[in-house]
Structure formats: C-alpha cells, structure tokens
Amino acid sequence: MDLTNLPPHLKFQILGLLNNNNSNNKQETPTKGSEEIANEKVSDVKIDLTSNIKEENFKLFSKESLEQLEKQGYLIIDNFLNNNEIIDSIYNESYTQFKENKLIEAGMNKGNEKWKDKSIRGDYIKWIHRGSNSRVEDEEFSKSIPNINLLLDRLDSIRNEFDSVIPHFKSVKTQTQLAVYLKGGRYVKHRDSFYSSDSSTLSRRITMIYYGNKDWKQGDGGELRLYKENNNHPNNSNCNNSNEFIDIAPISDRLLVFLSPFLEHEVLSCNFEPRIAITTWIY
Ligand SMILES: O=C(O)CCC(=O)C(=O)O
C-alpha cells in the first residue's frame, strides 16, 4: 500500500488501522498520538451561528438549539419526519437502490487520489445530484424515490432556515449522498472537511445525517462515534483534548446535525445490514 501521496491526517488513521490489524485487534479505533494532533492542520475559523440572528425567522429551530450546535458542535433531532409510512418507504427506496446495484463502493477522494479500501470505508453509496431548483436531476431515479425526495425537501428547509435566520451564513450549495453499510462495514475516524481562513476553496460547514434503521437495537453496532472535545475547534473555547466521545445509534427517523470541519467521527463496525444513512452537507 503506497501511503506517500496521502494527506497527513489520513496517513495517521490508516497507519493506526494497520497497526490494529497487525495486533489482531480489529475492533480498536485507530488512534493518533499527541504529536500528530499537534501537527495536524485544523480549522481556524469559527462557524458563527448566533450573532445578529433574525429570531423572528425561526420555524424549525430555536436560538437555544443554534447555540447548542455552535458550542457543542452537534445536535440530535429524533422523530424528524414523524410519519411511519414515509419512514418505511425511505428504508425501502434506499435498500432497493442497493439491491438493484445502483450504488457504488465508496472511496476517499483527495485531489486526484482515489482510495478504495473496504477496511477503511465499507459503505456503498450513490450521490444524489440536484439541480439549482433542488430537484433530483435524473428524472427516472427521482421518480423511484418519492419519499427520499420528501426527506430532501425537509433538509432543504433546514438550509433555508440557516440562511434566513443567520444573515452572514450564506450557504453556497448542498451535496447529498445515500449510503448503505453491510455487516462488517465501518468508516474510520475522519473529518468531513477542512475549513480554513486561508483556503478559498468551498468547504462543507454543516453535516446532516438522517438514519433509517427501524429495527436497530443495542449490540447491532454501526453507531456513529462522535469525538466531542479533541478537535481544538474554534467554536469550543473549553477544549481540553480529552478524546471524549459519544456513540450515536443510527436509529430510525433520527437526524444528526454537526459542524463538518470540527468534529471527528467514525462509523463503528456494523453487525446488521443494511445500515441506511442519507447525508446532506451544506457548504
Ligand atoms: O453514516 C454515518 O453515520 C456517517 C458517515 C460519514 O461519516 C460520512 O459519510 O462522511
């Protein structure tokens, strides 16, 4: 395996993983030593969600929830759609895409580099491309996912609310992915973006993950492990590098929202299948 062209933060993760494999301890999280954390490029820009907000424009969120997202870095919203028929249909539409071989093995992109290694990232994905009118571009595909479309509309309304409540937020675009993990699937510790003051490139700012796993129970695995405090993130002045994490169960109708550049996370190995997640990133 040639690691020379990988960005440093990925090298640590992958080397950590190889070490774990060598010691036959595959369940263990790839870890980083303190030097690596010190050297690693971290975002230096705060994501400000609370100054000069227009509170009169709140429909879905509240000032308190935005404050929580800004400081803690994440929010969990349960019963997001709150409609069993739609929830079941989202599951069926997603799994059908997988069964009909419409998904591809996920890789990791970095510049021209494309990584596909199932021990690093084990999901199958489909990008859901949407035009400027927010409609899914591929009409045939769009017709086959009416309930996923309803979900995407709801996620759009979150984006719209950010733009109307937080005048300086000015979202640029969104990107949406359907992901299916099978038994044994996982995704090693990573961040979804690097957002920095000296970078003119567009970056993901908000990650919204919708889970659709109605029979999930303790022991099924596939939780999202979210590292709360080890990211020196500029939104969190109390950062203490404690490596504290929470495991978020991927249960049905749960929406997880977090700050893409700051919170490291990983998908723990799945003991069930299919694990369904639909993610929209706001840039
Ligand atoms: O499915 C999840 O819980 C998270 C997936 C993830 O981290 C990603 O696709 O970047």
Ligand SMILES: [Fe+2]
């Ligand atoms: Fe991620």
